[in-house]
Structure formats: C-alpha cells, structure tokens
Amino acid sequence: MIFSPHEVQETIKMLESEHLDIRTITMGISLLDCAGPVLKDVRKRIYDKITRTAERLVRTGDEISTELGVPIIHRRISVTPISLLAGALDIKDYSPLALTLDAAASAVGVNFIGGFSALVDKGYNEGEERFIHSIPEALSSTEKVCSSVNLGTTRTGINMDTVRDMGRVIRETAQLTAKDDGIGCAKLVVFCNAPSDNPFMAGAFHGVGEPECQINVGISGPGVVKSALEKVRGERIDVVAETIKKTAFKITRLGQLVAAEASRRLDVPFGIVDLSLAPTPEVGDSVAEIMEEIGLESAGAPGSTAVIALLNDAVKKGGIMASSHVGGLSGAFIPVSEDHGMIEAVERGSLCIEKLEAMTAVCSVGLDMIAIPGDTPAETISAIIADEAAIGMINNKTTAVRVIPVPGKSAGERVVFGGLLGEAPVMNVSRFSSRDFINRGGRIPAPVHSFRN
Amino acid sequence: MNAVCTVIGKDRVGIIARVSGFMAENNINILDISQTIMQEYFTMIMLVDVSGVESLEKIKDGLDAIGAELGLKIMLQHKDVFEAMHRI
Numbered sequence: 001m002i003f004s005p006h007e008v009q010e011t012i013k014m015l016e017s018e019h020l021d022i023r024t025i026t027m028g029i030s031l032l033d034c035a036g037p038v039l040k041d042v043r044k045r046i047y048d049k050i051t052r053t054a055e056r057l058v059r060t061g062d063e064i065s066t067e068l069g070v071p072i073i074h075r076r077i078s079v080t081p082i083s084l085l086a087g088a089l090d091i092k093d094y095s096p097l098a099l100t101l102d103a104a105a106s107a108v109g110v111n112f113i114g115g116f117s118a119l120v121d122k123g124y125n126e127g128e129e130r131f132i133h134s135i136p137e138a139l140s141s142t143e144k145v146c147s148s149v150n151l152g153t154t155r156t157g158i159n160m161d162t163v164r165d166m167g168r169v170i171r172e173t174a175q176l177t178a179k180d181d182g183i184g185c186a187k188l189v190v191f192c193n194a195p196s197d198n199p200f201m202a203g204a205f206h207g208v209g210e211p212e213c214q215i216n217v218g219i220s221g222p223g224v225v226k227s228a229l230e231k232v233r234g235e236r237i238d239v240v241a242e243t244i245k246k247t248a249f250k251i252t253r254l255g256q257l258v259a260a261e262a263s264r265r266l267d268v269p270f271g272i273v274d275l276s277l278a279p280t281p282e283v284g285d286s287v288a289e290i291m292e293e294i295g296l297e298s299a300g301a302p303g304s305t306a307v308i309a310l311l312n313d314a315v316k317k318g319g320i321m322a323s324s325h326v327g328g329l330s331g332a333f334i335p336v337s338e339d340h341g342m343i344e345a346v347e348r349g350s351l352c353i354e355k356l357e358a359m360t361a362v363c364s365v366g367l368d369m370i371a372i373p374g375d376t377p378a379e380t381i382s383a384i385i386a387d388e389a390a391i392g393m394i395n396n397k398t399t400a401v402r403v404i405p406v407p408g409k410s411a412g413e414r415v416v417f418g419g420l421l422g423e424a425p426v427m428n429v430s431r432f433s434s435r436d437f438i439n440r441g442g443r444i445p446a447p448v449h450s451f452r453n
Numbered sequence: 454m455n456a457v458c459t460v461i462g463k464d465r466v467g468i469i470a471r472v473s474g475f476m477a478e479n480n481i482n483i484l485d486i487s488q489t490i491m492q493e494y495f496t497m498i499m500l501v502d503v504s505g506v507e508s509l510e511k512i513k514d515g516l517d518a519i520g521a522e523l524g525l526k527i528m529l530q531h532k533d534v535f536e537a538m539h540r541i
Contacts, residue, residue: 002532003457005489007539008498012459012528066509067454069530253537 011250015070019223019285020251022258023278024074025061026199026216028206028271029053031080031115035088042085043100050077050104050113053213058109060265064258072258077105078204078216079115087127094131098138098145105144112187114146114204119194120162121153122443132162135169139184140176146202152192152389154396158444163389166190167382167438171405174374178407181415185404186369190385192392192399197272198328203365203400214271215263216328219255219319221247222277223284225311229293240294241314248275248318256323274328275319276364277311279339281422287311287332288341299341300351308332309362329398331364337417337424338369346425353384353427361391366400371415371424374407381405383434386444394447455484455532456503458516462525464495471519472497472527479512480505495525500532 014020034045054077061075082097098116105113116138118128135147149166152158170190174182189203196207199216206214228247232239255273263270279286288299291307312331320326334356336342345351353370360366366388372381385401392399406415409426416423460472469488476483476499485500506512513529520527 002485002500003498003535003539005487005491005496005498008457008459008535009461009491009496011530011535011538012461015530016526016528066513067531068534069456069513069528070534250538254534257533257537 014221014224018221018227019280019282020221020254021071021073022217022255023220024076024199024218025057025072025258025262026076026078026204026218027054027057027266027268028078028197028210028214028216029080030206030210030212031082031085032208035085037088037090039089039091039096042089043096046097046100047104050079050101051107054108054110056266060262064261064265068258068261070254070258074111076110076199076201076204077108077113078199078206079113080208081115081117081119081205083118083120083128083131084208086131087125089127092130093137094134095138095141098142101145102142110144112144112146112201114148114201115206116145116147117149117205119150121150121159122156123159124162132165132169135188136172136176136184139173139187146187146204148189148191148194148203148205150191150194151385152393152444154193154393155446157446158192158386158389158393160386160438160443161441163382163386164438164441166385167378167380170381170403171378174405174407181409181417182374182404182406183417183421186402186417186421188402190401192389193397195328195398199274200276200278200329202402203329210271211269214269215259215266216271216274217255217259217262218274218276218278218328219251220276220278221251222279222287222290224251225277226284226286226290226293229290237310241310244311244314245318248315249322252319252322270325272325272327273319273323275315275323275326275330276328277315277332279333279335280420281338281340283340286339286341287334288339288345292341298348298350299345300355304355305358305362308334308359312363329364333364333368334359335369336427337371337422338420340422343422343424346427353429357387357391360388360399361395365398366402368400368402369421369424370403371406371409371426372403372429373410373426374405375410376405376429377433377435379433379435379438380429382438384429386438390444393444454503456501456529457532457535458499458501459528459530460497460525461494462523464490465523468495468523468525469497471523472499475515475519476501479515481512
C-alpha cells in the first residue's frame with residue numbers, strides 16, 4: 001500500500017470527526033470594464049459579466065468535492081470594489097448596483113458576493129462619499145451582498161472622516177435591518193490594510209491590482225489543530241508550536257490541491273490560498289477551544305494574547321510551505337458569534353471587548369461578529385473602529401471591525417443570527433464618550449516606519 | 454483516477470467479500486488492499502481505480518448503503534488527497 005494505515009486514518013479522522021473542510025472557493029472577478037455613465041447599462045454589464053464568468057463555479061465546486069471526497073462548504077464571488085464604478089455614475093443612491101450583484105449571485109447559485117466596497121484610506125471623491133451612504137440601503141435590500149470599507153493603511157494613515165461616517169453607517173444599517181436583529185451589520189466590515197485577494201466574507205473584494213479573474217481558496221480546520229494538540233498535553237510550548245505547524249501544513253496542502261484543481265477545471269488562474277483557521281458555531285470547530293487546550297481555563301484569561309500569537313504564527317509557518325501562493329487574511333480568526341467557545345467565554349465573563357482588541361494585535365483579523373447594545377452611540381462605534389485601525393496601521397497588519405449594534409437589546413441579552421453567523425451574547429461597551437474626538441474628522445498621519453518600539 | 458476506499462468499523466464476517474463484490478459489480482478495479490485492526494476497529498484500506506465508473510456519486514451512495522447495512526463507515530477519497538497531505 002502506498003500510504004500507511006496510520007496516514008490514511010489520520011486524514012479520514014480529520015475529515016470525518018474533526019471538521020476539516022475547505023471553507024470556500026471564491027472567484028474574484030474584475031468589473032472595471034463595466035464602468036459607464038448610464039446606470040441601466042452598468043447594471044446589465046455587471047450582471048452579464050458575473051453570470052457568464054461564474055457560470056460553472058458552483059457545479060465545478062460540487063464536482064471537485066465529490067471526486068476528492070473532501071467537503072467544500074461555500075462557493076462565493078468577490079468583485080471589484082463597486083465604489084470604483086461610482087464616480088462615473090451621477091446618482092445619489094447606489095443600492096440598485098447591490099440589487100444587481102444579489103441577482104447575479106442568485107443566478108449562479110453562490111451564497112455570498114463580496115465587493116460592495118470602497119477603498120478610501122486617504123480620502124474620498126464625491127461618488128465614493130455618496131456610495132458609502134448607500135451601504136445601509138444596499139445591505140437591507142439584499143440578501144447575499146457583502147460590503148467592506150478600507151479606511152486606513154500603514155502607508156497612508158487613517159481617514160478619520162470615514163471613521164466618523166462608518167459609525168453612523170453601521171447604526172443606520174442596524175436600524176434598517178432591525179426586524180432581523182441588525183443582521184445587515186454582519187455583512188459589513190470596516191478594514192485597515194484590507195487585503196485585495198481575501199476569499200472570506202464579509203470582507204472579500206477583488207482588488208484593483210488583481211487580474212481579470214482568479215480563484216482564491218480559504219481553508220479551515222480549528223478542530224484538527226485542537227485534536228492534534230490533545231495528543232501533546234503537558235508538553236513544553238515548543239512542542240505545541242511544532243504540532244500546530246505540522247497540522248497547518250497538512251490542512252493547507254489540501255487547500256492547495258483544491259485551488260489548483262478548481263483553477264484547472266475552470267480555466268481561471270489560481271490566486272492564493274488563505275491559511276486562516278476559521279471557526280464555525282459547531283462544537284469541536286472552535287479557536288477558543290484550541291486556546292483552552294493549550295492551557296487557559298477560558299478564552300480571554302491572562303495569557304490569551306500570547307497563546308493566540310503563538311497559534312497564529314505557527315499556522316502561518318506551517319501553511320506557507322504548503323502552498324505556492326499564500327494571501328488573504330491568513331491567520332486565526334476570533335469571531336465571537338461564530339465560535340461557540342468564544343460565546344461561552346463571554347458568558348462566563350472571561351472575555352471582554354478590550355481583551356479581544358488586544359488579541360487582534362497579534363492575530364487575524366479584528367473585532368469580528370460582536371453584538372453590542374443597540375443604543376451604542378455612533379461615535380463610540382467609530383472610536384472602536386479607530387482603535388482597531390490604529391492597531392493595524394502601526395503593526396503593519398490587517399485589522400477589521402464587524403460589530404452589530406442590536407436594536408432594542410442591551411448588554412447580557414442574547415441574539416440569534418442563525419446558520420454560520422451563529423448567535424451571541426450582547427457585549428458590554430464602555431459608557432465613556434469619544435464624541436469630541438470622533439467629530440474632529442481629518443486624518444491620522446501615516447506612522448513612522450522606523451524606531452519600532 | 455485512483456481513489457482510496459477506507460472501511461472502518463467493528464470486525465465481522467464478510468466485510469471484504471461484500472465491499473469487493475460491490476467494487477466488481479461497478480467495474481472498479483482493486484489495485485491494492487490492506488487490512489488491520491487499529492484501536493479495536495477493523496480498518497481496511499483499498500486503492501481502487503474508478504476510471505470506469507460513470508457516476509462517483511452513485512458509488513458513494515452505494516458504499517453508504519453497505520456501510521449502513523454492516524454497521525461500518527465506508528469512505529472514498531481521491532488518492533491525491535493523501536498524496537498532498539502525507540507526501541512532500
């Protein structure tokens with residue numbers, strides 16, 4: 001036999017009981033050639049291009065999944081940030097373009113389409129400003145459209161005007177989707193240093209430096225890492241790091257295999273494999289469980305930042321050698337509502353927003369899927385965004401904020417989003433005001449790149 | 454295309470006969486076979502050639518049915534999956 005029983009059984013166990021899967025095959029499609037001054041024409045060009053380019057995406061994903069015997073959970077699409085097409089259109093409300101994206105996504109059978117996005121890290125033109133104010137309407141009138149806004153980078157600093165606006169946009173989006181507990185906000189990510197090839201929602205878009213079309217693959221596997229660590233209980237931390245590296249290598253090789261196969265069958269270039277450990281609400285598929293396996297009583301306990309730093313780094317070290325091109329967000333995700341271990345940690349009182357913020361300084365990707373009280377002032381949400389963006393800007397890493405101010409709910413109550421988005425306790429937010437800071441507007445200057453202390 | 458068929462479960466009479474019979478009925482050639490007892494579980498690993506198969510999905514459904522009948526877990530994965538994860 002060319003494989004030993006041990007090898008075969010290890011892989012089977014990962015697939016059968018440890019939730020190893022390929023999280024998403026995401027096709028990035030450029031829409032730059034769809035720009036124009038007439039809305040009706042632009043909508044038609046966008047719809048035609050997406051449905052033509054991604055026609056075989058879902059079917060091909062299914063075929064690969066069957067042939068390899070490996071679950072592939074999602075097939076998704078990311079497109080050029082729509083705000084880039086906004087300037088040429090003299091309209092006030094851009095949400096009709098979101099309706100077009102939604103219709104195209106439904107036509108090809110994907111469950112999310114990302115790219116109702118704007119890149120405004122240094123400032124925005126008139127079209128982009130109008131575009132950003134269209135986001136609440138766009139997210140409340142569509143099901144599958146995801147939106148993101150990049151408002152800071154390490155090279156340019158932070159656009160505080162947009163930080164101020166996004167607090168309001170998030171509040172408004174929550175209000176417009178109030179009957180579903182503000183779920184529109186679950187499809188809206190605010191970034192600093194947004195990657196242009198991220199396959200994961202809600203922050204996926206097809207950046208301007210990307211080719212016409214490409215295939216990006218996001219892997220998963222917190223359960224596999226946890227299970228591997230169960231075998232080295234009590235060993236020194238070096239052994240923990242080595243174990244994570246080896247596991248990440250194997251998981252990523254599977255991602256690379258799927259990406260190469262999808263690229264070949266669809267005749268679309270392979271872009272990147274995203275090395276992220278992406279949890280789901282299922283037991284045994286949790287990043288918090290890994291932290292606890294390494295030796296914390298509950299996620300958020302002192303030591304959490306160190307543990308997540310080690311995990312994040314070891315995943316990258318193991319994964320990078322396993323793939324010819326690595327990109328996207330690549331790291332351990334710590335969303336709250338999508339990780340039952342994180343939810344329990346919040347309910348136990350071991351995990352608060354401030355500790356999560358500290359952890360985001362060393363891992364991917366930011367304050368993610370966090371329900372906050374519905375009456376949190378827009379300025380406070382903006383200030384949370386500013387803090388997170390500052391961590392990304394100074395540390396030269398991607399950071400993000402995806403918070404849901406749940407209308408009518410206060411700290412300690414529970415909100416259920418359903419499916420992969422999970423459920424979450426509403427977390428407490430500082431009651432102290434940041435209003436005067438946020439209302440200043442302007443830009444935080446680009447940081448110095450030397451004297452890194 | 455070569456695939457790895459894994460059969461795991463409590464040992465009993467006739468497992469190999471039943472699974473290999475199904476393979477023969479469906480024009481699947483068995484290239485290699487190994488059997489062992491791991492952690493009290495019967496584990497059979499077959500390397501099979503499924504090039505002559507019309508619908509892999511039907512084969513998987515068939516294997517699931519046999520699995521349900523005999524109280525086994527039967528899985529079929531492309532050889533490349535193991536190649537990718539265990540060989541550099």
